Amino acid sequence: MHAADQPLLQARSVNVTLDGRAILNNVDMAIYARQIVTLIGPNGAGKTTLLRVLLGLVSCSSGRVTRARRLRIGYMPQRLRIDPAIPLTVKRFLALNNRTSRSAVRATLAEVGAAHVENSQVGVVSGGEFQRILLARALLRRPEILVLDEPAQGVDVAGQGDLYRLIATIRDRHGCAVLMISQDLHLVMEASDSVICLNHHVCCTGQPEAVSQHPEYLKLFGAERLGGIGLYKHHHDHVHDLQGEVVPLNGEPNHGGPDQRERDDVHG
Amino acid sequence: MFMDDFMLRAGGAGLAVALVAGPLGSFIVWRRMSYFGDTLAHSSLLGVALGLLFNVGLNLAVLAVCVTAALLLAALQQQRHLASDTILGILAHSALALGLVAVAFVEGLRVDLTGYLFGDILAISDRDLWWIFGGGALAMLGVIGLWRPLLCMTIDEDLARVEGVPVTWVSVGHMLLVAVVVAVAMKIIGILLITALMIIPAATARRLVSSPEQMALLASLIGGGAVIGGLAASLQWDTPAGPSIVVVAALAFVAVQLVPHRRMLAGR
Numbered sequence: 001m002h003a004a005d006q007p008l009l010q011a012r013s014v015n016v017t018l019d020g021r022a023i024l025n026n027v028d029m030a031i032y033a034r035q036i037v038t039l040i041g042p043n044g045a046g047k048t049t050l051l052r053v054l055l056g057l058v059s060c061s062s063g064r065v066t067r068a069r070r071l072r073i074g075y076m077p078q079r080l081r082i083d084p085a086i087p088l089t090v091k092r093f094l095a096l097n098n099r100t101s102r103s104a105v106r107a108t109l110a111e112v113g114a115a116h117v118e119n120s121q122v123g124v125v126s127g128g129e130f131q132r133i134l135l136a137r138a139l140l141r142r143p144e145i146l147v148l149d150e151p152a153q154g155v156d157v158a159g160q161g162d163l164y165r166l167i168a169t170i171r172d173r174h175g176c177a178v179l180m181i182s183q184d185l186h187l188v189m190e191a192s193d194s195v196i197c198l199n200h201h202v203c204c205t206g207q208p209e210a211v212s213q214h215p216e217y218l219k220l221f222g223a224e225r226l227g228g229i230g231l232y233k234h235h236h237d238h239v240h241d242l243q244g245e246v247v248p249l250n251g252e253p254n255h256g257g258p259d260q261r262e263r264d265d266v267h268g
Numbered sequence: 269m270f271m272d273d274f275m276l277r278a279g280g281a282g283l284a285v286a287l288v289a290g291p292l293g294s295f296i297v298w299r300r301m302s303y304f305g306d307t308l309a310h311s312s313l314l315g316v317a318l319g320l321l322f323n324v325g326l327n328l329a330v331l332a333v334c335v336t337a338a339l340l341l342a343a344l345q346q347q348r349h350l351a352s353d354t355i356l357g358i359l360a361h362s363a364l365a366l367g368l369v370a371v372a373f374v375e376g377l378r379v380d381l382t383g384y385l386f387g388d389i390l391a392i393s394d395r396d397l398w399w400i401f402g403g404g405a406l407a408m409l410g411v412i413g414l415w416r417p418l419l420c421m422t423i424d425e426d427l428a429r430v431e432g433v434p435v436t437w438v439s440v441g442h443m444l445l446v447a448v449v450v451a452v453a454m455k456i457i458g459i460l461l462i463t464a465l466m467i468i469p470a471a472t473a474r475r476l477v478s479s480p481e482q483m484a485l486l487a488s489l490i491g492g493g494a495v496i497g498g499l500a501a502s503l504q505w506d507t508p509a510g511p512s513i514v515v516v517a518a519l520a521f522v523a524v525q526l527v528p529h530r531r532m533l534a535g536r
Contacts, residue, residue, distance in 0.1 A: 052426075055426075055429075055430050056430075057426055057429055057430070073430055075426070075427060075430040075431075077424060077426050077427055080424050080427065082423055083300070083422075085297050085298050085471075085474060086422065086423065087474065087477050087478050087479055087480060087483050088423070088480060089478060092480075093423070096416070096420060096423070097417075097420045097428070097431050097433070141431070
């Protein structure tokens with residue numbers, strides 16, 4: 001464990017130029033133990049590049065990146081496609097390069113809600129299942145920090161909320177920090193301690209509620225994304241579990257009723 | 269039926285090459301590097317020409333050129349302006365053309381190109397046999413030693429890098445091992461057909477297995493079977509040995525594709 005006052009990952013005045021294009025411009029950020037920090041920003045804003053710089057996969061043109069010594073990182077890349085030519089079961093993929101036991105593999109798969117694919121070939125699982133498998137693999141490294149690049153991609157809208165709630169519980173259960181990229185502030189609101197809005201430079205940063213009101217954020221995403229204004233809200237009378245099965249919400253199927261549930265699906 | 273000494277030598281050499289071609293060929297299939305193997309093989313003709321021109325041992329010259337070509341390719345793949353298959357195409361054909369031109373400069377010696385292009389088991393001397401056994405054993409030890417990091421980086425380079433795998437060195441190591449096998453296998457199977465002995469058995473094994481290790485092992489067995497079958501056919505019908513081996517391997521590939529899918533093991 002690292003001292004709580006020392007950042008696990010820190011970028012100081014980081015500039016990155018790729019092929020003559022400035023991707024990151026004077027970016028400062030830090031993440032501390034047990035913190036959940038979310039990077040948001042439009043496409044092409046340099047979010048993935050910032051993660052890759054912090055992980056040491058891309059070198060910065062100027063500035064400094066520091067990582068805590070011998071930091072155990074669990075990484076979930078944005079796009080990982082395992083070539084179907086490689087015969088590989090899920091449990092083998094999870095144990096590969098990890099000093100772990102079969103029971104730990106099983107328990108972690110159960111924790112992320114993917115226990116049923118343990119013996120499947122990685123090539124045949126669905127996109128959502130594969131994201132959970134990647135999360136399980138990151139967790140099996142007993143990380144001090146999880147770095148997640150759009151963890152909910154390929155997951156349907158209902159499942160995305162579940163996945164972000166799962167990530168929040170993982171922080172509590174494993175005591176690790178979480179640094180993630182997300183497209184949607186609404187979904188990560190309740191899970192994040194801090195949000196960094198990035199558009200090549202850090203536009204604004206702070207608690208999710210504060211960022212969602214920030215003029216820079218509104219300028220980037222447009223006012224229609226501001227919570228509550230011009231949004232079509234409705235309630236579902238059922239939800240889908242991780243395998244896509246219908247699970248009724250206990251209680252009356254009160255469409256549009258006044259009872260505010262946690263699962264408002266928001267269509268903006 | 270008499271069994272000549274040269275048939276035993278050819279059989280021993282062929283089996284040694286097939287054994288190591290199993291695991292190395294599996295990685296070539298997984299990493300989509302079959303064109304890389306071809307490029308190395310084509311450049312080995314330049315090794316033959318240089319060996320003849322400067323009166324150096326042919327085995328040594330071919331090995332040196334193959335290793336140099338592998339390192340050159342590894343370096344060229346670091347740049348991002350041209351796709352790697354373009355670079356391989358340029359190098360493969362330039363090396364082959366350069367080799368053919370250089371062979372023409374060899375004075376007072378009519379070089380039998382067919383023997384180099386398609387293999388010549390009659391030409392395998394005891395010294396060649398030791399090269400094949402030595403090179404094969406070296407490549408086998410290398411691929412076993414690199415197995416886990418190579419498998420990790422084959423699945424995903426970024427993930428492997430974050431997990432501490434020295435990706436660049438492992439990749440160069442794999443290329444060098446392929447170069448060694450290409451160099452020692454030239455005599456038996458020929459420049460134009462070496463890649464076939466690496467990828468056809470591995471591709472044949474794919475449908476029948478559910479783990480990377482099974483695929484490597486089965487590829488070795490299928491390759492060994494193709495060598496024995498091909499040499500037997502060559503002896504029986506006086507066909508060229510290298511092509512006969514490849515034809516047997518290709519027949520095995522076709523046969524496996526014809527087996528109905530549901531009878532397969534947990535493949536795909």
